Amino acid sequence: MPRFFRKSEKKAGSSPGLQIDVQAASGTEPEICVLIYSKDSLETYHLPNIDAAPSLIQKNKTAWIQVTGIQNHFAFSRMGQLFNIHTLTLEDMVNPAHPPKFEDFDTYYYVTLKQLAFDPGNHEISETQVSIAVMENLVIFVQDKPSPCLKAVEKRLQSGRGNIRTAGPGYLAYALIDAVVDHSLDVIGQIASAVESVERDMLEDLNPGHLEQIHRLKREVIFFNKQLRPVRGAILSLIKSESPFVSDTVIRFYADILDHVNHILDAVTSLQELLSSMLDFYMSSQGNRMNEVMATLTIISTIFIPLSFLAGLYGMNFKFMPELEWQWGYFVLLGGMAVIGSAMVVFFKKKGWF
Amino acid sequence: MPRFFRKSEKKAGSSPGLQIDVQAASGTEPEICVLIYSKDSLETYHLPNIDAAPSLIQKNKTAWIQVTGIQNHFAFSRMGQLFNIHTLTLEDMVNPAHPPKFEDFDTYYYVTLKQLAFDPGNHEISETQVSIAVMENLVIFVQDKPSPCLKAVEKRLQSGRGNIRTAGPGYLAYALIDAVVDHSLDVIGQIASAVESVERDMLEDLNPGHLEQIHRLKREVIFFNKQLRPVRGAILSLIKSESPFVSDTVIRFYADILDHVNHILDAVTSLQELLSSMLDFYMSSQGNRMNEVMATLTIISTIFIPLSFLAGLYGMNFKFMPELEWQWGYFVLLGGMAVIGSAMVVFFKKKGWF
Amino acid sequence: MPRFFRKSEKKAGSSPGLQIDVQAASGTEPEICVLIYSKDSLETYHLPNIDAAPSLIQKNKTAWIQVTGIQNHFAFSRMGQLFNIHTLTLEDMVNPAHPPKFEDFDTYYYVTLKQLAFDPGNHEISETQVSIAVMENLVIFVQDKPSPCLKAVEKRLQSGRGNIRTAGPGYLAYALIDAVVDHSLDVIGQIASAVESVERDMLEDLNPGHLEQIHRLKREVIFFNKQLRPVRGAILSLIKSESPFVSDTVIRFYADILDHVNHILDAVTSLQELLSSMLDFYMSSQGNRMNEVMATLTIISTIFIPLSFLAGLYGMNFKFMPELEWQWGYFVLLGGMAVIGSAMVVFFKKKGWF
Amino acid sequence: MPRFFRKSEKKAGSSPGLQIDVQAASGTEPEICVLIYSKDSLETYHLPNIDAAPSLIQKNKTAWIQVTGIQNHFAFSRMGQLFNIHTLTLEDMVNPAHPPKFEDFDTYYYVTLKQLAFDPGNHEISETQVSIAVMENLVIFVQDKPSPCLKAVEKRLQSGRGNIRTAGPGYLAYALIDAVVDHSLDVIGQIASAVESVERDMLEDLNPGHLEQIHRLKREVIFFNKQLRPVRGAILSLIKSESPFVSDTVIRFYADILDHVNHILDAVTSLQELLSSMLDFYMSSQGNRMNEVMATLTIISTIFIPLSFLAGLYGMNFKFMPELEWQWGYFVLLGGMAVIGSAMVVFFKKKGWF
């Protein structure tokens, strides 16, 4: 499947919304974990399926439903019925290829994002889709496979420090989105390090391997940019949405995420410009090298080709070649060759060729 | 006819709107098929011409008129009179070159789009124009030749599943537009696969054939972009139009199409950047290759040209050349040549030429 | 005079508005033709000068004053007084270099445009300025020399078909602007044909002449873009102007022109991108060619230069060269040369140089 | 001082507004000239310093204070006190490096612009700063050195033609700004001529000198663009400012300046694109030339190097070389060489190398 355009597996022209065909219904059941918390309490429930979740939710506590695994569409269909989630949202949740977005519904808002990681082995960025639906006192979090952002936020919830336990579902969603964006900060930091390290290397001692390094870094920056640029619009929409599930207090924190995203996008632009300049430097250095090589060849050839011709001339076996008979013919010729050769050297020196 | 700017066949300066000249009036009659449906019923009528259509329409059912073939302008003129369609809309319907757009009239809204397909044989994208006019309880769909989007939606209508039978003409139009855009998703997916496959090939083993592949892919991405970029504005206008024929429920679904279109356009931008980087890589690799070739030539030439000159010198036939008479002259020269040759090799090694 | 920036002939720092200096006042008198028409009548008057025009105008008919020739500024000054036209508008009318624009005055609105034509001989676009002032029941049309848009619209007026006779001065202006834009459609269509034909040629059999063709086409696309891009803003301003001389019915038609202009500008962008890709293809193909040429030279040279050196060595005339005396010396050397030559061939094959 | 970023001479961190340090206070006094005019009168006063100016101003006449020379900050400080000018405006007036801008104050508005000139000798654009402050019945015009725009407007004022004497200070300011922009029209016209003349030259007979010409023209277009692009925003702000010193009648005239500026900026964009295409043409033509040169070298070398090797072979002095003894050996070899050479020629012809 292409990295630069993944497609959901739905056939063109099929019905909108979550499709429960035979294959999708028989997929692996998702793992369901529910956390119910308030200022002073935190309970964790591992459920066999989603149906038991609604009964766990309590009026004065916040619930966090963690869903891991998106193969079984039947389970998502059940979840949709239980929590009144639009079929288009459910479809987006089970689509690992959806670009980042924010969407505001009457009873919840929905955010989907890419969790990114940079594999230092093959120098490629990998992505995992995460989805967050925020309701009155409930956050539903969907991930294809276990992701670090969930673990980090769960740990903070367990420690009970800060206001994460008391600030409601909007703040929990903020914490999750912030963790996802923080990972992007790490990724762009690693890419920036790699770019600047190649640049230092090139300025010190250019070699042909730098070309592939530049291309691979450009490719990953393009990929990163594609995954992150829509996040800006999503966060901006969230801030301007006036959704009842985002309080004024929490909006300050979303603005902080926006700062991060802007910082990242500025860095992406700068890195693209720097990589462009590095490629231009590479290509021009190639040209310098070529000029040096060709000048060497031309100087040597231009000096010796005429001299060799003269030597060849007097190596001919004509019966009658008067110069050959002269007593000092050889030495006169050697002198002439020395003059011609020196003249050439002076000529090239004057032209600045070496 | 150029692919990158097709023109309708109307002469410059002619009257606006549908023109019924002799040639256009004598064109092949369009095939007319009318579907009348409600929650529980679906009737299909194949009509010899458009005149019988109005009498089939019923108050509480939705009608879908499918028109296949745009040569006979007289038929479209009749349709315009029967359904009160503006002459400029009729003109757009019979113009296979019109770019995508949305236009809001008092009694209907009009959308025209390009159905795209990627021919894996010649690696070219082909386009078919489709037009949709949405009225109170009627959708008129016009296509130049049978198109897959119509078939897919008709099948869903026949199956009766989902809410396609009950959600009215705005939803039927949505289903058609969605099918057209879904086909574009397929096309860009195939192009992305092709681009990334060329990129992998190039990094493994670059060959001159990659250049033409890159150019052809760039050309098709430009073509795709030209056909799809206006769709974004058209869907946005539709969503913001406040047309009475687009209900709030259906707007959610149009927003889902917009997600697809944004995803595609982001991918187009990324693919253009990736293809640019691939071309840069190709050109710089050419330069690397050239440097290697020239260095080889220069090293061999620079070593042997002076040695050959010396050999030529002692191949001359001067009567008096004292070195030739020396007992060890030949071996001294061989030694000298070995020294010169080795010095050259050391010199080039030091310069890092091999 | 430069094509890419023509300037009116006014001196810097001179007064604004129409200047009636001696030279301009003594220019050739413009041809004045007045058409007075209503649903059932059309009268044509050729006038010796503009002064007789006002008396021809009738309450319930539309008047169309055609002015051909812009040299005599005195005539325009008279026209300004007779019809209450601002001196800045008069100045624009007689300036053949003015870029397209729309301007709304209290008693009229003013549009100026470029009529374009593509000369297939020298492959250059030529431009003619046309100006249109629309008043209560009057259209003043100014052209430097007879232009095809006027002829086309006049013919429609004479035929009396359509609603051109009844829809008033706003519709007549629309018909003229539409005819001008339709000619641009023809021009960009011819350019697109030329670009795609060069592209097909290049892919089949690249030759150095393609370079100049690409450059000339790029130049004409830049020129076309410069002439047409401002038209979009002009038409948009006209549509949004709420001028009393543009009725709601006519605005639909102006929107149709806007469709054409958007189509053209999208095509211009695509053609610029295609020409860029073609140039990149040209340059890289040059590089491929160069690599092939250089590899040929290097292979031949690298094989034969060392062999020639050996031959030269044994062509030397030293008294004492033991190898020369050996019975099989010659054949041993031939064998050695065959080995060296074959080794080189194998080496280059392995490197993939041929 | 760099042309592409001139800086005022103030030290970083110093107080805002006009600074009256010792050096600045002891600068050459500016020349002060005051024109008092109405429909029927025009009086000119040359003053020794600014202090006498206020007493010259009359209720029903317009005053124009011309200040030439910006070295003496003390004089500007006095002017500020006399006419109630903000210290930041005074600072801008004495800063010859300020980019074009419009600023609206309660008691006046302020415009600063660059008067440009193209030196056909060294092909460089030079700039002079001019500043205009417009008050109730007063225009203060500041220039570093005598500038042509002032002279042109003064002449019109003296002639008394047009409405310059009666239209108040807003119109006088318009006339000055118009004169400055008109000079820019001249400059861009000269640059366009130069660009198109180089282009014609290149297409006729390319030579290496064209490269430097292209670079110098690109540099001047970048410089011109930097000086003129901010003017657009300044004029737009002026038009939209609703300043009491800009009447509706005069706004029409400012809109005319905006037309000029838009025309210039469109031309700048087109010229940049044309220069880009010219450079691409130059570089590709270099490549064509190189290919031709290299093909020549390769053909000659590839034909003769093997033949020379054969000649060298039979020039060896081995005792036993049977071919040398053959009666027809020489002619057989000549024949073989002819065959090899012809085969090579045929091979290169087939490859299309010449």
Added chain:
Amino acid sequence: MPRFFRKSEKKAGSSPGLQIDVQAASGTEPEICVLIYSKDSLETYHLPNIDAAPSLIQKNKTAWIQVTGIQNHFAFSRMGQLFNIHTLTLEDMVNPAHPPKFEDFDTYYYVTLKQLAFDPGNHEISETQVSIAVMENLVIFVQDKPSPCLKAVEKRLQSGRGNIRTAGPGYLAYALIDAVVDHSLDVIGQIASAVESVERDMLEDLNPGHLEQIHRLKREVIFFNKQLRPVRGAILSLIKSESPFVSDTVIRFYADILDHVNHILDAVTSLQELLSSMLDFYMSSQGNRMNEVMATLTIISTIFIPLSFLAGLYGMNFKFMPELEWQWGYFVLLGGMAVIGSAMVVFFKKKGWF
């Protein structure tokens, strides 16, 4: 740490706001200096820690708290409690990597900026973060290390000239921001000088060292742009913020900063375009040089290679070579060689190769 993307040291997924972990709490205590001033007085207090600061603040005087050093987060946490500063602001204050921004809180507004300096030794720009929080009658200024902008403003405060003592905290903040931006003016001025000096050098006598100079300057311009571009939005937001701590009088001064920032950003764009053109000139000049070198080689080779072949031919030792026996064979050959050589020279002259 990469220059093009610095990251704060917080771990992904950690709590928002200032973190007081063991390491951060044990950092070096910041230096605290408090200035209390009014029109007639200025008192300076060096405090051991922040706790004594609130008691120094007086109703009718302005207080300026200078905090130097950001390692000790505990101290910032105390400051936050004392002055009611949001934890996200405190986090930004201790993050030396934060991009420039403005943020408006109910009880203060916050600005963070980069103080830039150009090191003429290694030609690199260095940055220092400064943060400013403006409250009712208090400015808190935070810097990582002593910065020149603080010193310059403190000196002005001590001198008591201008209105810095009386214009309140908004004006003090303006003075600090202005000093930071003024330093950027110096930096871009130095870069512009360097760019133009390289350009002059290149036009006079191009050498390979210019390539690295161009690349390094491009890199620094990209870096500068990244640091300065966000300042524009920050200042604009400040001006439009309607914060009670920015009076109308002071807004004029912020507009003056905006002028500087716009001037800088225009210069950055122009310098980027100029550097691009310089690189193009460099690359094309390389091509010119290469063409000259190759033409030299080709001319010499093409003249002498055939002649050398002829010489080699008559140096062969065949028994029967009739030409060798001819009396004038040698001279006939010399004549033939002269003819061939001259023909070649004429041929190359005609082709314009030298």
